[in-house]
Amino acid sequence: MPIVIKASNVKLSYGKDVILQDVNLSIKKGEFVFVTGPSGSGKSTFLKSIYGALKIEEGMLNVGGMDLSRISKRNLQKLRRHIGIVFQDYKLINEWKVEKNIQLPLLIAGYSNQVLQEQTKKLLSHIKLSHKADKYPYELSGGEQQRVAMARALAHNPFLILADEPTGNLDEYSSNVVWELLEGANAQLETTVVVVTHNVPSHLTVPFRQFKISEGTMHEIY
Numbered sequence: 198m199p200i201v202i203k204a205s206n207v208k209l210s211y212g213k214d215v216i217l218q219d220v221n222l223s224i225k226k227g228e229f230v231f232v233t234g235p236s237g238s239g240k241s242t243f244l245k246s247i248y249g250a251l252k253i254e255e256g257m258l259n260v261g262g263m264d265l266s267r268i269s270k271r272n273l274q275k276l277r278r279h280i281g282i283v284f285q286d287y288k289l290i291n292e293w294k295v296e297k298n299i300q301l302p303l304l305i306a307g308y309s310n311q312v313l314q315e316q317t318k319k320l321l322s323h324i325k326l327s328h329k330a331d332k333y334p335y336e337l338s339g340g341e342q343q344r345v346a347m348a349r350a351l352a353h354n355p356f357l358i359l360a361d362e363p364t365g366n367l368d369e370y371s372s373n374v375v376w377e378l379l380e381g382a383n384a385q386l387e388t389t390v391v392v393v394t395h396n397v398p399s400h401l402t403v404p405f406r407q408f409k410i411s412e413g414t415m416h417e418i419y
Contacts, residue, residue, distance in 0.1 A: 198225040201261060201357055201389045202247060208255035209242055216242045220256070220415050222408060226356070227387035229379075231397050234410035240393040241285075241361050243410070247391065248280055248359060249273045261356065278306055281350030281388075283360040287342045289334040295345050296321070296330040302353040320348040323381075324374055340371025347378050358382060360392045376401065 200223055207220040216239040224230055232240050245251040246258060249265055258265045263276050281302070289298050297304075299320055300313050308316075321327040324344040334342050343363065350358055360379065364372040380403050382388040397407060407418045 198227060200224070200259075201226050201228075202391070203259045204256065205258075206256035207246070207253050207258050209239065209246055209251060210254045211242075215413060217410065217415065218255075218413055222415065222417070224389060224391065224406075226389055227383065229383045229390045229401075229403050229405040230392070231405060231407045232391065232393045232410065232415075233395065233397065233407060236395075238410040239413070240410055243415070244359050244361050244391070244393050248277060248282060278302070278353070279356050281353070281355035281358040283343075283346055283350045283358065283363045285362045285365060287334070287339075287346045289342055289345060289349075291334050294331050294333055295326065295337070298334065298345055299348045299352055301349055302355075306353055308353075316352055320352060323378060324348045338368075338371075340367045343367055344371055344374055347375050351378060351382055354386065355388065357389045357391070360390070362394055363392065364398075365394070372398075 202224040204220045204222050208218040209216045220243070232243060234240050242251060246253055246265070247260055249268065253266055261276055261279065263272060296317050299317050303313050303316060321330055324347060326341060326344060329337065329341065334345065337345065347363065358379065363375050367375065376398060379390050379392070380401065383390045383403050408415050409418050
């Protein structure tokens with residue numbers, strides 16, 4: 198299988214503060230990967246580097262065949278159009294209804310109105326929120342907002358999904374919906390999934406790999 202993410206001797210810093218160093222890993226298409234570690238260890242920092250929100254200080258980081266250490270702004274925007282990102286704080290647009298929030302990646306990519314409607318209808322059904330398509334994010338619970346964010350991340354059938362503590366503050370029902378969506382995308386579409394979390398869920402049915410961050414370094418747990 199082709200390699201989706203490859204890190205070689207990556208160093209990540211905020212100013213003079215070194216967060217991670219000597220990160221080496223290779224993630225193939227269709228793999229489900231967890232990155233764990235205590236709060237403040239650098240999990241979210243690593244995720245940010247994968248979608249180019251934080252530039253690497255040293256080493257090489259290749260995502261989707263693009264070297265992020267030397268990628269142009271234009272190519273980075275192109276790459277992000279093929280990545281689905283689920284943030285811990287949802288990052289929904291409050292002025293847009295649920296339906297339009299889900300459509301955002303499709304609107305950016307210029308899909309037809311027919312595709313927009315068909316994909317949105319399907320995803321609303323998957324996240325069990327068809328009855329709230331015309332609501333605004335602030336009218337939803339936190340769990341419902343995260344399910345909308347999850348649907349938005351999946352809308353354009355990305356080759357890679359990055360999720361930062363996707364179920365950290367959710368009720369059990371919403372958590373289960375989110376994990377079902379991530380597992381389904383991975384198993385049925387061979388979408389590569391990278392999840393940052395404190396704890397790996399015990400009920401996961403797909404095979405996965407786990408990396409742990411400790412004291413500024415990352416290693417795989419076998």
